[in-house]
Amino acid sequence: MHPIIRVAVPAVATVTLAACANPYKIDSAKQVTPQGSQFTQSLAKNYSDYTRFESDEMYDWPDADHFAEKTLAAADGRRVAPEDPRDWDIDNAEWRTDLRVARNALVAAYRDGARENNPVVAASAQSNYDCWVEQSEEGWQMDHIAECREGFINAMNQLGEQPAPQPAQAQAPVLVFFDFDVARVPAEADPLLNSVAEVAQENPNLELQVVGHADRAGSVPYNNRLSEQRARNVAQALSARGVPMDRMNVDWKGELDPRVPTGDGVREPENRRVVIRGMMTGDMMSMSGGAGGMNQTAGN
Structure with missing residues (x-):
């Protein structure tokens, strides 16, 4: 479970929430000068923009702190993995499945060389995917969820390495x-x-x-x-x-x-x-068997 508070709080509590984050880390992530490969540089820039959005527009200090850490790691030239939806508190089971299928497709594209062959688009796919995960945990800003998801699918289509997953x-x-x-x-x-x-x-x-x-x-x-x-x-x-x-x-x-x-x-x-x-995803197949489907009726 990702440790994020998702309730409205009075102004006096905002200071407490902000204290859980590291302001220096967030400011550093906003002003970072990326190093490393073109992929890690592009990913660091995208994460930096998202850190700025979460801190300056959404006042979501825990998530800003989380993505600031990913920004700085990518800017240091390190490979940063896409989020695992199992680490986040996403209530909707179908969304969790969509995200896991999408992550598998992204990782498969990386195995096929997407980070090296098309680094800017691959970085866009990962940052949009992570945005999709984070917004899905919040679960109420449907326009933000859709925007991040569509950004991911568009990037995956450009990569051409794996078909972009359709909704489960x-x-x-x-x-x-x-x-x-x-x-x-x-x-x-x-x-x-x-x-x-x-x-x-x-x-x-x-x-x-x-x-x-x-x-x-x-x-x-x-x-x-x-x-x-x-x-x-x-x-x-x-x-x-x-x-x-x-x-x-x-x-x-x-x-x-x-x-x-x-x-x-x-x-x-x-x-x-x-x-x-x-x-x-993709072509559908049914687990139904025969006219009655695969149901068993034992029990009283």
Whole structure:
């Protein structure tokens, strides 16, 4: 989790927040004279501009400090990695998947020589990507998110090394149902999970969202824990079948978002479930199997 405070604060608290940052570092980043390769010089300039934006226009001192540090490292000629979205507190699971797919494409372009062959555009791709990550954590300035994302995609298209990722799109969901008050994955789900794992292994760009749910019998805190355990157990079962954990986003909803709306305290088999969605870029593929899809209906 990136340690950034995202709440409105009174003016007296602004001094405290600013004190968490290093004003000298931020000022140095604004006035830096980059060294090193054309890529690191271009990246340092872009990060310097973003540091100035975060400090002078947004008054976001923690992020200004973070990007000032990246500015100075790049200006020193060091290679600075693009942000890993798993290090940031991004609430939207689909955004997290989009960002991870985009980062993989950028790193692949670097392996193909984009930093050496087209350094200015490669630096634009990375700085726009990092901007996209940071704005996604804030999660409310949709125009800023779109601007950074489009800047990244335009740069990736110019690089021509990898197709720019399109927004991830959801596949037909796969459902695993559970017995009442049970988090153990039912044996009846084995063929289903085998099929999901096979699809994931055949499609290395496929990311899985694994979301646990509970019915409304029991307390809210208990159902949250139960749905979490169900989701984690399904993810572990897929991992045991060869799906890397870093290609799965695990989440849980407790008794929220029921498949069948019920009153409080009602046992409903359709709501005791884990939902698995595949997220891909480019040409879509479905994890549905046959007319009924890849759903199993074990459980009461």
